[in-house]
Amino acid sequence: MVKFAANNLSIWFGSKQVLKEVNLDVYANEILSVIGPSNSGKTTFLRMLNRLNDLQPNFRMSGEVKLEEQDIRKIDPEALRRLVGMVFALPLPLPLSIFDNVAYGVRMHGLRDKEKLSAKVEESLKQAHLWDEVKDRLNESAFKLSGGQQQRLCIARTLAVEPGVILFDEPCSGLDPISTAKVEDAMLQLKENYTVVLVTNNVKQAARVSDRTAFFLSGELIEVDSTDKMFTAPLDKRTDGYIRGKFG
Amino acid sequence: MRDTHRTQNIAFFFLLLATLLIVIPVGLIVVIIIQKGLPAINWQFLTDVPRQGMRAGGIFPAIIGTLYLVFGAIIFALPIGLFAAIYLSEYSRDNFLNRLIKLSIVNLAGVPSVVYGLFGLALFVVFFKFGASILSGSLTLGIMILPIIITTSREALESVPASFREVSLSLGASKWQTIRHIVLPNAIPGILTGTILGLGRAAGETAPILFTVAAFYLPRLPASIFDQAMALPYHLYVISTQVPNVDEKIRYGTAFVLLALVLFMNLVAIIIRYQFRKKKKW
Amino acid sequence: MRKIKELVIEKLILICGLASIIFVALIFLFLLKEGLAVFNIVSPFKFIFGKSWYPISEPAQLGILPLILGSLLVTLGAAIISIPIGVGCAIYIAEIAPLKLKEALKAGIELLAAIPSVVLGFIGMVTLVPLIKNIFHLPTGLTALSGSIMLAFMAMPTIVSIAEDALYSVPKTYKEGALALGATHWQSIWRVMLPAASSGILAAVMLGIGRVIGETMAVMMITGNAAVLPNSILVPVRTLTATIAAEMGEAVVGSEHYFALFAVGIVLFVISFIINVTADLFLHKRQ
Numbered sequence: 001m002v003k004f005a006a007n008n009l010s011i012w013f014g015s016k017q018v019l020k021e022v023n024l025d026v027y028a029n030e031i032l033s034v035i036g037p038s039n040s041g042k043t044t045f046l047r048m049l050n051r052l053n054d055l056q057p058n059f060r061m062s063g064e065v066k067l068e069e070q071d072i073r074k075i076d077p078e079a080l081r082r083l084v085g086m087v088f089a090l091p092l093p094l095p096l097s098i099f100d101n102v103a104y105g106v107r108m109h110g111l112r113d114k115e116k117l118s119a120k121v122e123e124s125l126k127q128a129h130l131w132d133e134v135k136d137r138l139n140e141s142a143f144k145l146s147g148g149q150q151q152r153l154c155i156a157r158t159l160a161v162e163p164g165v166i167l168f169d170e171p172c173s174g175l176d177p178i179s180t181a182k183v184e185d186a187m188l189q190l191k192e193n194y195t196v197v198l199v200t201n202n203v204k205q206a207a208r209v210s211d212r213t214a215f216f217l218s219g220e221l222i223e224v225d226s227t228d229k230m231f232t233a234p235l236d237k238r239t240d241g242y243i244r245g246k247f248g
Numbered sequence: 249m250r251d252t253h254r255t256q257n258i259a260f261f262f263l264l265l266a267t268l269l270i271v272i273p274v275g276l277i278v279v280i281i282i283q284k285g286l287p288a289i290n291w292q293f294l295t296d297v298p299r300q301g302m303r304a305g306g307i308f309p310a311i312i313g314t315l316y317l318v319f320g321a322i323i324f325a326l327p328i329g330l331f332a333a334i335y336l337s338e339y340s341r342d343n344f345l346n347r348l349i350k351l352s353i354v355n356l357a358g359v360p361s362v363v364y365g366l367f368g369l370a371l372f373v374v375f376f377k378f379g380a381s382i383l384s385g386s387l388t389l390g391i392m393i394l395p396i397i398i399t400t401s402r403e404a405l406e407s408v409p410a411s412f413r414e415v416s417l418s419l420g421a422s423k424w425q426t427i428r429h430i431v432l433p434n435a436i437p438g439i440l441t442g443t444i445l446g447l448g449r450a451a452g453e454t455a456p457i458l459f460t461v462a463a464f465y466l467p468r469l470p471a472s473i474f475d476q477a478m479a480l481p482y483h484l485y486v487i488s489t490q491v492p493n494v495d496e497k498i499r500y501g502t503a504f505v506l507l508a509l510v511l512f513m514n515l516v517a518i519i520i521r522y523q524f525r526k527k528k529k530w
Numbered sequence: 531m532r533k534i535k536e537l538v539i540e541k542l543i544l545i546c547g548l549a550s551i552i553f554v555a556l557i558f559l560f561l562l563k564e565g566l567a568v569f570n571i572v573s574p575f576k577f578i579f580g581k582s583w584y585p586i587s588e589p590a591q592l593g594i595l596p597l598i599l600g601s602l603l604v605t606l607g608a609a610i611i612s613i614p615i616g617v618g619c620a621i622y623i624a625e626i627a628p629l630k631l632k633e634a635l636k637a638g639i640e641l642l643a644a645i646p647s648v649v650l651g652f653i654g655m656v657t658l659v660p661l662i663k664n665i666f667h668l669p670t671g672l673t674a675l676s677g678s679i680m681l682a683f684m685a686m687p688t689i690v691s692i693a694e695d696a697l698y699s700v701p702k703t704y705k706e707g708a709l710a711l712g713a714t715h716w717q718s719i720w721r722v723m724l725p726a727a728s729s730g731i732l733a734a735v736m737l738g739i740g741r742v743i744g745e746t747m748a749v750m751m752i753t754g755n756a757a758v759l760p761n762s763i764l765v766p767v768r769t770l771t772a773t774i775a776a777e778m779g780e781a782v783v784g785s786e787h788y789f790a791l792f793a794v795g796i797v798l799f800v801i802s803f804i805i806n807v808t809a810d811l812f813l814h815k816r817q
Contacts, residue, residue: 050418057341082420092415095434105419108429110532154415161419256716260626266618267627267635270686274642277653328546335547339540351810352550358737358806359557359799360744361647362771366778366795370560374783391553398550424536452646455746455771459778481648481747488652489751499656503649514644518637 404438
């Protein structure tokens, strides 16, 4: 089943065109990774899916993006972002306690009952493989956690809202290999219940984790296929060149 | 080579001189006021009404009047100023309206204080028929300190990192929720600093209250916001220029109380600002 | 439900955002409302250039030239004193003072800025005025010179802090480039940093002068309040601001005198508007 469908999507920031006529589908319950050199448009594409690009003052688009047959421009942005969550590149805890971080999204959507909140926070932290490490200090500031812990906190925070889709924007760029492995494990487990789109600079990470891979270059989608195929026999030689590390 | 160094030494000497020419008189002024005003300060001075045509007694009504006015000014200026700052920081775009607003703020900040007095007279005392009253005076002072509140609050709001807003929005919170729960709480020290600075300014101004509220002599305390009131700055002016033969001690004492009040408020604001910068968590 | 509440709040925010524009407009409007009436009695030309200000005589003489010259004289004097000292102090703080001293100095300047003008007027009255009287052997120390000196002190914090900001924001590479070519510290300041910060320093001076022109209480207490054309700096004068403050108490609401004082207010408002807008332009020119 198709979760997202981008048709002829072009994006400009001011006079600079950042995405050119991208046609890309995201299937439900898959992990799709988006790879490419910097400035290839991959983060812009990702941020289109939860309409974070709207926040930029000179953003302009043509074409359309549909979430399950509905044009996302017609969906209220708040409602859309409840369905499509995001984990950012640098761990970005809010200046709140660990508990309040995880509970933030759910609280904003109206949940006040303390017991239900506690249950939700615990469940989300377990899903992010962080519960054991923080269960005794939920009221401490989130800034006291290590980088890897903070990133898993951000994942827990996103999961608490129960979106159907989770977008990962180079989530391991600031993390050490052990934390990276933990985040990748979490991603693989999420696949059962969520659709995951992962933008990554690390080609090997894409190979480890994703079902399909899309390769962007200078704002264009060059090729998208199952990960196995992309990494063994890509159709476009630019894809091949990038994957082998010949450029980028 | 030696020549240029000599030039530098001479130049630096004059620069130091310039600095001393500012700093030393300031110090002297404060010292004089403390030295000559402190002897006048006792419980009676602070709690008694003026007596013998203000040549004796205390300054209690003036202190109370100033407190009322300052309190009234901030009740008016803080909500409007804070919301205006929120508009500039969170909602406005870089367009003509934005430039116009910023220009207006610069102008409001530069309007002479006596012109505010005229404005208060024309609008609140005469047009709205509030008469010379605490209400008119507070509103006039409130508009006068609005630029301070807006500018400092906006800086405080803008210093909250943009990434926090992005994270909040990405979780499906609305813009106002983000402001209310993430941006505002983390801007409070800066907002508080600006508020106290505004209070200090309002406490020391004379011209805006001359025609809008200040009473020459009011032995009883004001009973409502429609009453006139005495105020410290005006009182100091009156006993220095309008009433002959006032004991020097009383004049300096009044100046001391006013200066102490204003400087105390500024000191508190500076301390808050300093603590905030030290303890910033991000 | 929450959406409706948020919509109302956001509308309130917008209205408050416009508040400053509204208030500036209101001030100008009400000044005009009460002040334009005076031009039924006297032509604008005679008002601004008339040499006699006797508003309560019959017929009233409403020429504000003595007041304009009074303001000008006092302001000019204050500018001559405060600009070199203020800019000099700003350079010292920005470039020469060691770090701890710098913080102390900046605090001291903020302190000076916070002193209420009536307190400065009082101190000027009891210390400066007798001093001037004695030094120059005058019948009275209430003179334009006394006013200039005191007002210079009120302008200096503004000049120092804005000029210091301007110097601070000159890119370090400018200064380093000059030093690398063998210039002394002073040469790098004089030849490179000052020119680079010139528009900011100009803005600082303008805002300082703007503050002086608008000053009321200190002038009222020190310059003597004689509304006649000054012939030197050692005579009493009357400024535009002091006129309004001193006479409005006696003017009956709706009388010629009342309107005339509002007209003086219009003149003050226009002057400060021009100064502030120009200074703001200079401050943003660099960006």
